[in-house]
């Protein structure tokens with residue numbers, strides 16, 4: 001009897017020791033994962049080029065997976081490098097594989113935002129939402145939610161108790177609308193605040209996310225409620241920014257550890273220039289609001305890359321809402337979506353320049369700026385690219401560079417990997 005008791009005590013002590021070692025290993029895993037993410041850069045830019053419809057493509061993706069070229073004529077070729085470039089044949093699964101590490105960061109307690117930027121019809125909604133009824137073509141939002149739910153279930157075996165809830169909002173003409181509240185309209189009544197480093201939007205539903213199915217239902221409901229209006233450029237063009245906000249709290253009772261992460265998945269409204277979109281009346285007002293908030297986003301990145309003390313987060317609802325992810329140890333991944341057809345050449349150039357500017361920002365290290373040369377990202381370029389409705393004299397600024405030319409921003413980032 002005595003030997004039984006002794007063996008049981010020894011086994012109990014061994015279990016406790018293993019549990020404590022597992023917890024320590026988990027903390028080391030989190031730390032290493034974060035170090036890898038920081039080495040890759042807390043602001044990353046991926047470029048995704050959509051397939052052509054009828055026109056010939058003037059955008060080429062190099063086989064190295066990080067370079068893209070916009071060819072406006074034989075003598076006018078602009079090259080850009082990003083952290084990753086996805087060509088027209090890339091699948092939703094390949095794209096998600098590359099972003100899933102940031103989803104892990106949100107589970108580890110970081111403030112993460114992923115957003116898609118580009119002209120109307122360039123594939124932003126396809127990338128972020130995709131076809132939710134189709135396993136293969138569903139986009140980042142449904143995949144990310146499924147990953148978070150699955151990972152929290154796996155972590156439960158290690159003693160972690162995760163609680164997740166989600167809001168889904170739309171910003172339209174600088175007014176917020178709750179996409180999870182049936183029949184609710186856009187209103188000024190929703191105020192944005194930051195509580196313990198996490199964004200809270202007053203008066204919007206925060207619904208629990210307990211299973212992959214429940215989360216998928218929530219995403220479907222919000223997608224159906226999204227405001228879509230026809231424009232000349234895309235028959236079902238989304239004229240608002242939509243933000244899926246996933247709040248993640250993890251608690252480990254035995255160790256007393258607590259994590260608070262959040263994942264913001266943003267589908268921005270189209271960045272096309274007012275002239276080309278043929279906007280008038282209410283549509284013109286929409287286009288101006290869209291351009292204002294996109295330009296505020298550009299201003300925030302410019303202030304960060306200049307290492308400015310004051311970052312103008314409050315200048316738009318979008319930037320204020322995303323503030324925790326756009327500074328400090330927040331993590332941002334921007335998709336620049338490109339339509340490779342000739343009529344979109346000027347919009348593509350604007351989008352690529354904006355993306356090159358964002359690519360030069362580094363968070364959590366005093367916003368130190370990487371050196372940018374080769375014409376892309378010069379002061380005058382940044383002023384142009386921060387506003388979607390300005391038409392820069394691209395030829396003059398980008399110059400006619402050989403097809404092999406690369407921006408130093410991309411090269412600098414690459415050398416860090």
Ligand SMILES: Nc1ncnc2c1ncn2[C@@H]1O[C@H](COP(=O)(O)OP(=O)(O)OP(=O)(O)O)[C@@H](O)[C@H]1O
Pocket residue numbers: 049050051088118119120121122123124125126127234236237238239268269270271337
């Ligand atoms: N990579 C892709 N592969 C296949 N189809 C795509 C791809 N990207 C976009 N499409 C298709 O192109 C069309 C326009 O794309 P999408 O609606 O995603 O554009 P958008 O940038 O979100 O436009 P808007 O700003 O007007 O909302 C859709 O029919 C979409 O399915």
